[in-house]
Amino acid sequence: MIDLFEPRMPEDKLHESFRLIRQDPAYAPVMPVIQGWAAGLLERRREGDKFVKELQSTFNSAMWELYLNRALMELGFEVDFSKSAPDFCVTTPGGYRFNIEAVISDRSPSAPTIAGLSEQDFKIQSALKLIGKLNDKVRLYRGDGGKKYPYGVLEHVREAPFVVAIAPFDSDLSLTQNNELINLVLFGLGAPSHEADTFGHQERVARIQKKPGTEIDVGIFTNDSFKEISAVIFSTTGTFGKAVIESGIDRLVRSSRYRVIDKDLAQAGDPSWSLGEQYLAQGKLDFLKRYRWEDESLIYGMDVRICSSRVHRETHLDGLHIYYNPYAEHPLDPGTFWSAEITHNSYDVAADEPQQDHPDGALVSRQVHAPNSLALAHLLHSNGFIR
Known part of the structure; x- marks a missing residue:
């Protein structure tokens, strides 16, 4: 297997998180854990070296794919790595087939620091990033923008559920957002109340302000605007921290x-x-x-x-959420990701309300x-x- 941690570029080009893992002896037990998550993933034709360079230079997007790869193994699924796109062409033990495209909302070097944002501004900015990334994947599926072979015309994709796996890495606070912002984006739900008499109640939100005079609709799974996406996989715990926990350091x-x-x-x-x-x-x-x-x-x-x-x-599966799109062209079977740790989120169209099954x-x-x-x-x- 290709060694994920053998540097492929000059030191000044390596991501700070990658350098930390290699340089701090305390993190030595974490490296074989992450290497184990890569089983099969690095054997994709012409993709192994590219993936290693991505891990070493940008880190977060590759870590998310590594986490997902291991999660699929834990669930007993098989991935056909002969398919170059989307990221995971998956078959369950029962023969059910679907595809997963992985993406993260990463930070921009020019983005404002957290110190310069209020908590509400941080949440709005992060929600907008999530919507933007999901929109990018819908455009990729449809072929908007002139892509020669959009995902929607690929033989192994066009009649199967198309799932987007997304995780937030856009700031130091991203991993503290729980599932609040993805609830806002997909179901138009505000933050849950922590008051004793209204604990858990969530106000409905229709849109958020992108800039003065411009608003963006939220609740994209409450209508057919993103019907190409069958479901969304989400986690704020499928990160480097998961590997740290699994290493036992x-x-x-x-x-x-x-x-x-x-x-x-x-x-x-x-x-x-x-x-x-x-x-x-x-x-x-x-x-x-x-x-x-x-x-x-x-x-x-x-x-x-x-x-x-x-x-x-x-x-490994702790903290994983599945969000089902009731308007999907090709719905994901709700029984696919059935494990005691996983939270399932759906939307009841008739009742016009979300159904969230938190075990x-x-x-x-x-x-x-x-x-x-x-x-x-x-x-x-x-x-x-x-x-």
Whole structure:
């Protein structure tokens, strides 16, 4: 197999993340993990060297493809790498076939720094980037712009579901956005409320401002404007941080997981389902914050955990979302990506409302930090453990 980490270009052309992995001995165990994600991917005709150079020079887009490649292996799918496009021509064990095109919303060197943006401006900018990238893939499928062989006319694509896998890398805050912005882009949903009496409620949003006097429609899966896209795969955890976790190296981990249970199944007196907020120190490097609210039939909320990577547990598929387009020309079978960790999101056209199936324990976000007292103090303070 081609070595992903043997430099193919001068040092000054290497991406800073790639240089860090190679130069810091602490990251040595991460390299074989990432190499393992590449199984089969580098054997595509004339593509191996190109892919390695992309990883070494731009990093994020290649890491997203590597993550997806491993996810498809975990699900037991086969990828036909004899097809040069889209990125993954996939067949399930049952013979069901579909295609995946991978893309990221990456940062521009000329983009404003986060320090120069308000939180709302950051969210608008990131949402616009997501819409722009999805629009690019629709144009590629249709052949807009004069592409000689648009995806839609390729024999292995034209009658099969076309899925776009997208991840945000456009700023240092991208991986903290959870699924809020993709919900806005696809379903026109605003940020969920964190107030106890309205917890989880999301206002409807029809459009966002691109610049003064110009607005862009959101909720692209609530109509047929993107009918060529059968579904969207999304994750903010399918990143380098996932490889760090899987390597087992020493890090501090901040994660959040969605929690939900039927009231009839919650045992009386079980503290893990007590309403309100709880702050718990479960060990020297293991802190848990619980939020719990109720409605007529459910208790639901969030677990935020700050702990050592030695006690953190996470699968490769944790944090993965599938969004189904009800207006798709070739719908993706909802049973295709069925695994306990995966969140499924659809839109009920008749009821004009989203249907979001978040399993109990679904990973919402995860970040890794240096294992030192300064990082720990910051995490504990910013998450309310230290007042």
